[in-house]
Amino acid sequence: MSIGNSPEDDRNVPADDRDSIGRVLQQGRVAAGLTVEDVSASTRVRIPIVHAIEEDDFSRCGGDVYARGHIRTLARAVGLDPAPLVDQYDAEHGGRPAPTPAAPLFEAERIRPEPRRPNWTAAMVAAIVAVVGFAGFTMFSGNDASSGSGTVAEGPAPVKNPVKPKPTKPADPKPVPSESAIAAVPKDKVTVKLTATDDKSWISAKAHDGKLLFDGLLLKGDSKTFQDDERIDLILGNAGPIELYVNGKKVAQKFESGQVERLSYTKGDPEAG
Missing domain, CATH: 1.10.260.40 (lambda repressor-like DNA-binding domains)
Known part of the structure; x- marks a missing residue:
């Protein structure tokens, strides 16, 4: 045609x-x-x-x-x-399937559900629980009242020489996370972080057992992080704009725009498969 x-x-x-x-x-x-x-x-x-x-x-x-x-x-x-x-x-492929007849659908609407009968067992259990709870509350309330009847409330003793509080030192500002903080990833796992820097890219990520972790578009500015016990396999449909961090370290290898890359990473230093 x-x-x-x-x-x-x-x-x-x-x-x-x-x-x-x-x-x-x-x-x-x-x-x-x-x-x-x-x-x-x-x-x-x-x-x-x-x-x-x-x-x-x-x-x-x-x-x-x-x-x-x-x-x-x-x-x-x-x-x-x-x-x-x-x-x-x-x-x-064998032609278009025949449409489903509408008659059974209308017949199903005429069926009226049977009225539910009251659940007397549940009502009796609820009543028993309410009685037991009220009795327990009354018993504990009586014990508290009797134990507190002989107690005399006393005010705090006056302090002769009050000590002035020392001025508190302002807390040190928290350090800004550096690239070394990114490297603090679990050593017993493989961790891969992908960021689309200046363009979108289709990516696919799988664990070592073949389980699909992600399959779709990574838009400009978006990031995805994947983790597995042994290995992570990647397919980058447009590898040029992808920035890679593997096990906390940036991968220095540069890819061309429009280039398709198949990569595998394991624990330790980044090694492209």
Whole structure:
């Protein structure tokens, strides 16, 4: 299917001769002068999912309903008509599911819940607790009154030579945290801090067991800190604006804007994997 054809023209083109949905979306994005990062930022569809759809892999969409929604969103973002692409998806994936009949929904509304019967057991327990609490309060109040009846209140004895309080010395100002304070991180863990200095960047962070700690955009000026017992694996979609602190020490390595970096850090001095 060419990008400029109308839906009527698509019906006359054999299915084997049409371009795939992912290829049409990719060509439309390139023709619009957009990158995958631009499309992801404008549609809120994550970068890995945009890549997968352009490769005709819809397994990461989470189902047919979400796949159709992503196709519509990406098509509009690159200036394409989404209707032919959605029709092509339905034709290649078993068609659109039949709508749910509305009759059972209305029948469910006619069901009236049965009135609740009073819970006499709970009421009896509450009454017993109230009686016991009142009796205990009365008993303790009587003991306090009897013990205090023979006590004579006395005023404080006068002080002959009162001592004047010494003037207090103003507290020393608290020191401003320096870079050495940042380095005070747990030695038995690996700690990674990322800051987007002058531009946004897509990042992905995983623990040593493969658990996903974060996957998304880090906007300009934002910071993220990750910690694990053994190792942290990073993917930086736009590594240029990222400032890295690993285990309290700044990583001196400089990355280029638009560069994709895959890094791994463990305990101790920063070592790029």
